[in-house]
Amino acid sequence: MEQPPPQQPEIEEARRLSWGDLPEEIIMEILVRVSGRFRAQLKCVNKSLLSLIDKPRFAREILDKINKSVDKDKYRGLVLSEQNNGGYLVRSVALSGGDVSLGEFDFPPEDNKLCSKTLHLFNTCHGLVCVAHQGSLYVWNPTTRECRQVTECVANQDLFGIGFDPVSDDYKIMVAPSRRYFRCQSYQVPKVFSLKNNSWRLVQGFPDRSFPYEISYGTHATTINEIAHWDATEKIICWANRTIQRKKRIVYFDFTNEEMGTLPLPYDDDDDGMITSLAAFSGCLSMIHYNGTVADDLWIMEEYGVKESWMKLLTIDNLFVEDLALIPLCWMGDEIVLGVEGEPFLIIYNPMERTHRRLELCGVNPRSTIIPLLDTLISPNATA
Structure with missing residues (x-):
């Protein structure tokens, strides 16, 4: 036996x-x-x-203690999805003592290696991951392995972001059209889904049913202060000379008021550089700005919503590799952990010595997607 x-x-x-x-x-x-x-x-x-x-209350109290911890980064991990033999494999990445360890997740719970080419991790909030898979939308906690199917028949080119409404104590998902569907009228109005009420409704504020922002499909939302953010472009029509201008924007969605808007950039929006990524770093909204040279500037917004509070924390250089889409993830001692979009490794950057080293994710294929995750017990079914 x-x-x-x-x-x-x-x-x-x-x-x-x-x-x-x-x-x-x-x-x-x-x-x-x-x-x-x-x-x-x-x-x-x-x-x-x-x-x-x-108990939902117990999970919430643990989350509150984690958020108040001076060593919050020790509760952080990463979720990585990668193409694997025509399907997808979802892994966990744990950082400890300057090294990495990999684990495998079951997603959906009855399935590990996904025989599908349509798995997308969009963002996380309080340890819950927003996932689109095979035409369905899920909310998933990789730590507890709980998974909730939210809806079927979602568009493969829509963008999603999950966030929390502290007033109604409700997790919500916002869906917006990506750049691929920008010309399709039926997909131009953002919608919001309430996990508590199990229902969709249209986002107000778009009376002409025109969504003015262009967000590339695959762009991950960054959640700060229970608000989701995207790197976007706004199309501005100048009727006087019949021209169209495109301005860089940080677009946000406030899950409490169910409103969309933009945040100020730290520089003029005619700047020749570009935003390569938004992220949550050191508890603040952060962005990597490619400054037109071989270096990238890491900016953080110390006071949310205030343009003057943008601070250039450091310049990341000496990587000797161009065209890397860097994602600031967390501190590891005096070093910064940087994700690299579509690459099977992390970069550990020392800002004092301006040196770096790679942490190879052994067995991980290129073209992977990596997003940060907070280790919590929040259940996607708590408000079902």
Whole structure:
């Protein structure tokens, strides 16, 4: 008879603890110090612990403690999707002690290697990932492996972003037309989906049913302060001389007010450089700006929404490789972890010494997609 696989030492130790005798506050302090994956595994220890961990309030309290932690980056990981033998493989990437470790996720839960060419990771919020797969839209927590199918028959060229509305305590998904569908009238009005109400509604503020922003398909939303952001271009028609101008914009969607708008750039919008990526870095909205040389400038918006608060944190140079789309992910000690769009490696950059090294993601194929992930227990079904 086949023997069951041995439990991890941490799980065996957890089973020996008398969790039922511990105050909830002590359990909270214990669980906030361990990984989200370990928290999820603790559900199998006993029924009382399962009941506590499954409470939405408990998951929210752990999230609040993580957000207030001075060492928040230790709770961060990465989710990576890659083409694999005609399908897709979804992996986790953990950063620890200057090294990386890879794991595999089941997505959808009953399927690992996806026999599909239409898997897209759009963005994350509070550990929930917005995923489009085979014409359906999902909200997925890779840490707990919970997955919720939101809707079927979504357009393959639509853009999605997930965010949180703290007023209604509701996670919402915004869908907007990508540049591919810009000329298609039926796809020009953004919509928002409420996970709590399980329903769609149109975003107000577009009376002529015209969506003025062009966002390239595949652009990932960056969520800061429960607001999603995209690098976009606005088409401005000058009727006087019958010309069309295109201006660089940072477009946002406020999930509480369900409104779209733009944020100021740190430089004039006629600047010859370009935004290569938006990201959440050090708790702020950040952007990589290619300055027209072989270097990239990393900017952060210290006070959200205030143009004067943009600060050029550093210039990333000496990489000796051109045309890399860099994504600032997190600090690792005194070094910065940079993702590279479509490449199977990370770059660890030392801003003091202006040196860098590569962390190879062994076995990962090129043309991969990588997005940051916060390790939480938030359930996509909590408001279903």
